[in-house]
Amino acid sequence: MKEFFKGLSGSTPDTTKPALAKMLGPETPGLVLRSGMTLPIVDWNTMRALEPPTVDKAALDAFWTRLARSWLETLRAALDARYAIRESERFLMLGSLDESRANVVLEFVERTRKRILMILDGVAADAEVGKVCLLIFDGDDRYYQYVSNYYSKGGEYALSGGMFLQYGYGHFVFVESEIFVMEPTIAHELSHCMVQHLSLPAWLNEGIAVNTEQRLCPPPGRPLFTPEEMREKHVEFWNEATIQEFWSGKSWLRPDEGNMLSYDLAKTFVGLAAEDFDAFRAFANAADVADSADAAALKHLGYPVKNLAEAVLGEGAWEPKPELWKDGVERGQFQRFSPPHARLNSSRSSALKSRPKWSTRSRTSPVSK
Numbered sequence: 001m002k003e004f005f006k007g008l009s010g011s012t013p014d015t016t017k018p019a020l021a022k023m024l025g026p027e028t029p030g031l032v033l034r035s036g037m038t039l040p041i042v043d044w045n046t047m048r049a050l051e052p053p054t055v056d057k058a059a060l061d062a063f064w065t066r067l068a069r070s071w072l073e074t075l076r077a078a079l080d081a082r083y084a085i086r087e088s089e090r091f092l093m094l095g096s097l098d099e100s101r102a103n104v105v106l107e108f109v110e111r112t113r114k115r116i117l118m119i120l121d122g123v124a125a126d127a128e129v130g131k132v133c134l135l136i137f138d139g140d141d142r143y144y145q146y147v148s149n150y151y152s153k154g155g156e157y158a159l160s161g162g163m164f165l166q167y168g169y170g171h172f173v174f175v176e177s178e179i180f181v182m183e184p185t186i187a188h189e190l191s192h193c194m195v196q197h198l199s200l201p202a203w204l205n206e207g208i209a210v211n212t213e214q215r216l217c218p219p220p221g222r223p224l225f226t227p228e229e230m231r232e233k234h235v236e237f238w239n240e241a242t243i244q245e246f247w248s249g250k251s252w253l254r255p256d257e258g259n260m261l262s263y264d265l266a267k268t269f270v271g272l273a274a275e276d277f278d279a280f281r282a283f284a285n286a287a288d289v290a291d292s293a294d295a296a297a298l299k300h301l302g303y304p305v306k307n308l309a310e311a312v313l314g315e316g317a318w319e320p321k322p323e324l325w326k327d328g329v330e331r332g333q334f335q336r337f338s339p340p341h342a343r344l345n346s347s348r349s350s351a352l353k354s355r356p357k358w359s360t361r362s363r364t365s366p367v368s369k
Contacts, residue, residue, distance in 0.1 A: 028066045031074060038145045040074045042067075044168035057128055064130030068092055068169060072133060082138070090126065095136030096176065104179055105186075109134065112187050115216060116194050120208070122281045124194035132193060133171035143175045164189040166196055188213040198284060201292040202249030203262070207270030208284070210263055230264060231312075237261050240317045243309065247292035247320040269308040273301055292320040 032046040052063055069085070072094045076083045082096040088106040090113065095102060116124050137143040150165055162174035162185035172189050174182060191209040200208070225233070237258060238246070245251035251262040274280040283300040287293035297305045309318035 028070050031067070031070055033074070037149050039149070040071070040078050041149055042071050042168065060129045061131075064169070065092070068130055068133050071169070072135075075135070079142075087131070090131055091134055092131045093134040093136065095134070096138045097136060101179065105134075105136070105182065108179070108183060109186060109190065112190055112216060113194070116187075116191055116212060119212060119215060120191070120194070123198070123208070123284045124191070125197050127170075127193065130169065133169065135171060135173045136176050137173070138176050140175055143173065147173055161185055162189055164192040166192070170196060184213050184217040184219070187216045195284075199288050200284065201247065201287065201289045202252050203246060203266040203269060204284065204287055204293055206252065206263055207266035207268075207273075210267040211270055211274075214267075233257070234261060234265060235313060238265070238309075238313055243316075243318050244321055244324055247305070248322075248325040249289075250325075265312065268312055269305075272308055272311060273297070276301075291322055294320050 029047065029050045032043040034041050034043045047067055052059055054060065069087075069092060072085050072092055076085060076094055080096075083094060084096075084099075084102070086093045086095075086099075086102045086106060088110050091106060091109050093102060093106060095105075097105065113126070117126070135146065137146060147163065147165070150167055161177070162172065162182070164170065164172050170193060172186070172193070174185060174189075176182075188209045191212040192205060195205060195208060238261075242251065242258065245254070245258070246262055246265065251258050253259075254262070273283065279300050279302075283293070283296050286296035286300060288296060292305060294305050297303060297308075304319065306319040310316070
């Protein structure tokens with residue numbers, strides 16, 4: 001397993017009265033939609049109360065899959081006739097792709113799901129209750145119209161071509177493009193989806209996702225910067241203040257070069273931590289966002305996480321200081337979920353009254369996302 005590693009913020013919830021959608025079938029409750037959204041988004045907390053009182057996973061899987069399918073039907077009606085819903089063993093997809101391309105995407109997603117389970121044995125897990133949804137929008141405008149509902153209003157954020165939104169009913173969102181362009185993004189975001197049952201801090205979650213993406217979809221050509229250039233950038237950027245943004249998760253929302261450097265540093269840290277994959281497996285399962293996995297590292301890796309920083313950046317005040325982090329995104333972008341396969345916590349969703357600014361400096365995804 002060693003060679004595998006080679007080579008939203010939360011805000012005040014919308015408290016306005018939700019809008020009721022019509023019944024969509026005799027066995028499917030009427031959807032409750034959140035008001036003030038740019039496109040139909042379900043009030044998943046309300047729907048959670050309608051979950052059947054059973055522990056039968058098959059029954060729960062069918063219930064949540066019906067709700068997800070109904071939601072996609074509602075979204076499709078709000079878009080245009082080119083959008084269609086297609087389905088595979090564990091995924092539901094809404095997009096404007098033609099049938100042939102849609103089938104290629106679904107086949108790739110299913111194949112990648114199985115490969116991630118093998119690569120991240122004992123770390124990744126399937127979502128057992130409710131099929132996972134993929135939304136593929138036909139352009140940047142429609143994509144940002146939708147994802148803006150999950151960001152705090154105002155502010156400036158890095159651009160992205162896709163993300164896994166771990167809010168309500170966790171789902172993927174992508175911009176339609178050539179299949180070979182979408183594949184690395186799908187592998188990255190699916191990795192996030194399959195570790196969402198763990199309480200991983202942002203750096204560990206992203207480090208796993210980047211390494212998995214590059215294992216499954218090796219980047220073509222030369223990297224933008226040489227290893228020496230990247231090291232210089234890291235040494236120049238990270239200091240006693242910015243490293244706290246890294247440990248807390250805040251640096252992934254930066255619209256500047258700090259966003260790219262966060263991904264690269266996380267990839268390197270995870271590569272170092274996973275040299276003994278058995279120890280890494282135990283570490284990942286014991287990780288906690290509250291201290292950026294520091295205690296879990298000391299117990300299962302045999303050293304605190306500051307040692308990872310020292311190995312890359314040299315000596316310094318690199319230890320996590322949770323007492324300095326603010327609430328919300330600064331206490332970890334990724335949280336342990338509640339069934340079906342996402343965190344039904346409205347306090348971490350945001351109803352935007354205005355569209356945020358999207359920086360052109362980066363195309364990496366700041367939310368998992």
